[in-house]
Amino acid sequence: MRFVFTPPAEIATGLLTLPWQEPLEEWDDDRIVEIAQRGISRHIVRFVVDNGRVYALKEIDERLARREFKLLRELDELEIPAVKVLGVVVDRGDDLDAILVTEFLDFSSSYRALFSHPRGPAPTGRLLDALVELLVRLHLAGFYWGDCSLSNTLFRQDAGTLKAYLVDTETAELHASLSDGQREDDLTRAFERVGGELFDLEAGGLLPEGIDPIEVAEEVGKRYAKLWEEITHDEVFRPEEQRYRIGERLRRLNELGFDADEVELLTQGDKVRLRIRTRVGEPGHERWLLYGKVGIVAEELQARALLNDMASFRGHLQQKEGRPVSEAEAAQRWLASEYAPVIAAIPGNLRGRLAPAEIFYEILTHRWYLSEAAGRDVGTRVASKSYFDNILPKVPAGLTEVVDPELGHTVPEGSPPHVPD
Structure with a gap:
């Protein structure tokens, strides 16, 4: 049996003691947990908790496992x-496939969970926007x-929107660039x-x-x-316009989460033709700015909302203290007096429903409505x-809440699993 781990592998050394030489479906280990509202998979997938982290284990042909690992x-x-x-x-032994190990995506939901327990209108549009941006x-x-x-x-919540994460690359291929035919093929399959x-x-x-599956599927394309x-079209304008037109185009790209790799x-x-070679943007500026200031991990739109509240709080302090x-x-004062007390006050039975930054964002929105x-x-x-x-009590249990097989109920994210005496 061989283990191939990415660094730093020491974070999951406890996984080495799992019964790898047995079929995954037959494992009987105290660290096995069931994920609430999990999606559908064509392979055997099980989840384990080790050192406070949740991992997904997928039993799959070795060639495909190594390929997906690389991708x-x-x-x-x-x-x-x-x-x-x-x-x-x-x-792992005769007639046993390989097992791919991935970190569980905290505070995420499957599309089935989002439709099963919608918050407000059906999530169709937000799901499609997130899926299309990922593609x-x-x-x-x-x-x-x-x-x-x-x-x-x-899908993860991000200040009222959704952000999509890819979880399966079995059929994927990485190239220097894609032809129009390859992109069209992906869109056909998506439809x-x-x-x-x-x-x-x-x-x-x-x-x-009132939702037509065909009409929704056509919306993807x-x-x-x-x-x-x-993000890819050329723009044509007069030479005297070029400075502000280039700046305007780059700002639009940045707002969409993309960067310019080359400007021609x-x-x-x-006339002047502006041709921009676009690439995926670096991790959001505002995410890193928030983390650098107060150490809070958030999605981009969450970070923007929290930074805005921080700026408002600063203005309030300056006016109050003269x-x-x-x-x-x-x-630091915002963190100590605004954010930290709110997060500490989340009821224990509701922790794990949403990411802390999303909860604070929703409270800011709720505060606006109450104030109005x-x-x-x-x-x-x-x-x-x-x-x-x-x-918050009406928010459905997310995928981050795992079912404790001994207790028979969900355990909030971050809580240790029950270990029988």
Whole structure:
């Protein structure tokens, strides 16, 4: 038996003691957990908890396992949203496939879970936007998916929107760049897969009335074409316009989460053609800015909302105290008096429903609505109590809540699994 792990492998050394020489389906170990609202897989997939972390184990042919291991590592290097691969276990014994080990994506949901327990209107549009953005990012990086579908994607909340993460690369291929034919093939497969998945939801009574699976599946191609055109098209303008037009185009790209890899200006008579070679953007500036200031890990839109609240808090401090307050001081005081108390006050039985940054974002939104109704600012503490009493309990248990087989109920993310005496 051989273990091939990515560094730092020491974070999961406890996994080495699992019964690897037995079929995954037959494992009987205290560390095995069941994931609430998990998606559908054509392979045997089980989940284990080790040292406070949850890992997904997929039993698969060795050739495919090694290939997926390699592709997921390459996606990580390209900074494409995808699950993190930890390792692959091979030579487990006669007639036993390899096992691919990936880190579980905390605070994520499957498309089935989002339709089963919708918050507000059906999530169809947000799901499609997230899936299309992921597909465009993959294609810009030269990555042919080969099986673009909702089933092969997990979704995280990001300040009211969804962010898609790729979880299956069995059919994928990485190239220097993709031809139009390869991109069209991916879109054709996406149309077929998404339509089939929505028909499946319809058969199970999970698809809201009025949603046509075919029309929704066709939207994938339409939204993809619109986004692809926006980030790859050439612009033509007069020479005297070029400075502000280039800046305007680059800002639009950045707002969409993409960067310019190469900017080319071509003179055509009395006009200038702007041609931009686009690449996937680096991890969001605001995410890193928030982390650098106060050490909070968040998605990009969450980070933007928290930074805005921090800036508002700084202005409040300066007005109240009649003196300049530095960004560093304001950030630390905001963390201590605004963010940390709210997160600490999350009821224990509701921890794990949403990421802490998403909860704080939703409380900020809730505070705005309460303040509008009251005609005054009600404050974060009042808004958070109202949110914990009336809104968070209605949020469905996410994939981050694992079912403890001994206790028979869900355990909040970060809680240790029950170990029998």
